[in-house]
Amino acid sequence: MTPDTTPATDSGSPVGAGMRTAFTELVGVRCPIVQTGMGYVAGARLAAATSAAGGLGIVAASTMTLEEMGRAIRSVKERTDAPFGVNIRSDADDAEERVRLMIAEGVRVASFALAPSQRLIGTLKDAGVVVMPSIGARRHAEKVAAWGADAVIVQGGEGGGHTGPVPTTVLLPDVVDAVDIPVIAAGGFFDGRGLVAALSYGAAGVAMGTRFLLTSDSPVGDEVKRVYLGKGVRDTVVTTRVDGVPHRVLTSDLVTRLESAGRATGFARALANAARFKRLSGLSWAAMLREGRRMRHGRELTWAQVLMAANTPMLLKAAMVDGRADLGVMASGQVVGLIDDLPSCAELIDRVMKEADEALARLPR
Structure with missing residues (x-):
């Protein structure tokens, strides 16, 4: 398994431009x-x-x-x-x-x-x-x-x-x-x-x-990138409130609300997000339930978590595509602080x- 770290120079690239492994x-x-x-x-x-x-x-x-x-x-x-x-x-x-x-x-x-x-x-x-x-x-x-x-x-x-x-x-x-x-x-x-x-x-x-x-x-978007660049090594959290399984994301007001929400509030929010995702994706409720059941398979998820899992793309899209750091979830490694x-x-x-x-x-x- 030991790699050959000889620089790749046979194609005319300068030393340091490549490495064989x-x-x-x-x-x-x-x-x-x-x-x-x-x-x-x-x-x-x-x-x-x-x-x-x-x-x-x-x-x-x-x-x-x-x-x-x-x-x-x-x-x-x-x-x-x-x-x-x-x-x-x-x-x-x-x-x-x-x-x-x-x-x-x-x-x-x-x-x-x-x-x-x-x-x-x-x-x-x-x-x-x-x-x-x-x-x-x-x-x-x-x-x-x-x-x-x-x-x-x-x-x-x-x-x-x-x-x-x-x-x-x-x-x-x-x-x-x-x-x-x-x-x-x-x-x-x-x-x-x-x-x-x-x-x-x-x-x-x-x-x-x-x-x-x-x-x-x-x-x-630049605004979301600025949010990332402003974070330190301790500004991420591993939460199961996004889709029911451990998910490392940037700390934010939205994540704090998800973490602190009670079961009823969490279910209501998940249902509202699911409805928004349904409109954007064009999926039927039946298709979303099939998706939820598949994600629930083998996991101890509540139905609120199942709904969150099924519409996690909505939360990612809000930040990554729409530029709404306040409304979306931003996946991130701890290395963001470096x-x-x-x-x-x-x-x-x-x-x-x-x-x-x-x-x-x-x-x-």
Whole structure:
């Protein structure tokens, strides 16, 4: 699992512009850096900018219709010929259609927030698509590796969005020791020092969400970005009041109200949000109830939480698309408190790789 950190210079790139690891060899990118699939943030623009800069951009298609997903894929291909990935929900009703679309469009990497079935993995691998699920526990990594996954993204508790209780520094080596496929570390990464630290644990690269959200290529509005930039390392909270499972988000008045609301108030708010999401999405109440039942499966959720889970996209869209930080939920990793600028993806990746070279040079020989 030890990566080859030889700088990639065979293509004429300057030393420091790239780094060979098991992940870069698997996917065909220059730099062992992944931009995660953030709903309503990681569209064609951000994914293409990341991939063109040498990393792996991932289109977050879970919040897109099938038609929107197809347009996004084609838009990335128009902007760059570099490899990129697409993230979908493995439990979506149209997951198989989305997999067929990825195969037809020649997408290099299929990313999943929930473990895909062995059958879906097999379909993708037979078509030459790299399968890279995100996991939060050793046993999940072992399961998908046994099913044929090519790589895994391992997110520790520092990470934003849905997250677990185990920090990256504990979870990462645990998973690296358990599987024999490339492991990408996520949760708490934003610079070259972190990349070197992850490599020292045996990872083959790092994945970053909050750091890529806070770039000039990110579609998030300036006002919302300013909210992020004003936060410190203690200004996130893990709450189950968004969709019933642990979710790391920025602290805000809305999150405080969700946390303090009683059962009746919470249910009323969830119902109102569900009605708003129904109007915007065009889904029927029956479809939303099916979604809620699927999210409730295997979890001890109240029906208020089920409704919140079903319309979580509404809360994300309010902030990420509509620019309403006061009305939306803003997923964020703790690393937000260490970020104070908005570089382009190209500037960010170049900086991270240079910092990694400098960090390696400082290590005792």
